[in-house]
Amino acid sequence: MEKKRTAIIWICCFMLLWSCKKDYQHYSGPEGVYFGVRYDGHINDQDGPYQSSTHIEFMKLGLQQMDLQIPVLITGASKSYDRVFKISVVADSTTAVPAVHYQELNRQYIMPAYSNGCLVPLRLFCAPDLDTIERRLVLQLDETEDFVGAFSSWDPPLDITGHHPAQKFDATRHTIYLNNIMVKPNQWLGSVLENGEEFNALGAFTRRKMDFITERLGVSYADFASPSSMSVIRIGLISQQLSKILIERFNAGDPVLEEDGRLMYAGQVPWKSYVGIPWKK
Template identity: 30%
Template sequence: MICAAAVMSACKKDTIKSLYTSTPGVYFDWSDSTGTDASRVDSLVFSFALTPDRLTDTALLPVRISGDRMSKDRYFKLALVDTATTAISGLHFKALETQYTMPADSGMVHVPVYLYANDTALHSKQVRIRIQLVPTSDFTVTDSSYNVAKIIFSNMLTKPTWWDMWGQLGEYSRVKYELFILTTGVTVMTPPADFNNQPAMMYALSTFTSFLQDPFSFVRDHPALDFTLEVTDGGAYNFYKTYSPEKKYLLSPDASGIGYHFHDENGNPI
């Protein structure tokens, strides 16, 4: 019995020792708001279309360690899962770094993945990036259900169900919806019968109508919105945010010689 107890004690010590000396791991920490895994997700999904003044964005991937923190920088790696990635490096996103740093005394870090919306094909399709953690000398990756992250994004802006409820908006087009969001800051309109929100909705409509009727006065009267009108050849103008000159909207003189109009995605006047 004494020998057995000694053996059991030695085994227990070896087990505890192995727990604390084994290489720590890293995993994607997609915790939900309740702190449980009941509704755990492993992806980020969004559209550039709801921020039409931006052609770049950053997805943050939460990477957490399993094990003790250390008072030195450590390194982990990410790799694309090529068979499950439809986005193109350099066109839709910036290539991944060769390695990433887990700073000293840290237990978690958010890895930035830089996304681009320049490809016009994103107006009609989604693309996907699938990324997995891979082992390094500093970290292992043991749980396959926590080592993969997905980023799904597009620049699609489809006609919302509420558009026709507000006849003042007229015929729908993607460009008109983008201009509406840019000038009003509103992405969703509540139904006219919603009397609590009706004043705010009417103000948004009034603001957008004023903009379309006289973009020059709108830009002058709303300097805080950072819009500019840049003259081009033929008496036309480019309308855009001063901090986002890559995304421009053409404003052309009317054929009648009175007033100006924007163009939708098919070249038709708005």
């Protein structure tokens, strides 16, 4: 009986493998290309295995330029020879400027022989205007003699819970969002009262204050991202050091001002600072 059961299992496995092999041999879909971008190179079940966009935040990266590698994958079997695909910029949807925010694309790219995909390099620049506004760069895969655009209405597969993790999107397009906007980090200890008065260790968060701390104390914006790099004790020490510098500058007749003209604040300074109200000598 045991031998019979084993034989049945082997037959079932053989039939399953043969079925898969047979389906693969009879694949007749179009030979196409699509963007196979995944966050951090991994599948995120909440967003789907392929993403329609990439967000580049230079401030968090601490970079002035970066080389992004964009995965382009194929449908159909690989070939024994190189093939050509093209990527263009969708002008009416793009706000990024060539040579300012990104390096212009090549006229065409090569899908290497015996490969199912490749990485397209794209150099991105942290231009000054990204400090205050976000730019977008929309890329489009164009048809060539070798490839058509695949999955123009990509429906992400079910996630592990049995639900669709993302909305349908066009996998022949990919949008890259660029910014260098500085927002209040998680570990910033300070805020503003209802009357506009700054309080606590560091007071209101401003870009000017963060830049001043980085320049004078060697503390980076990224350091404020998590408790592991910025403890409450460390914040207290930063507040003391910053207060000392601000007091010294004030006593020397060269006070440090915020953009609205108020005195820069830290927890141990003897003055009060109100957002929007300039300091008067």
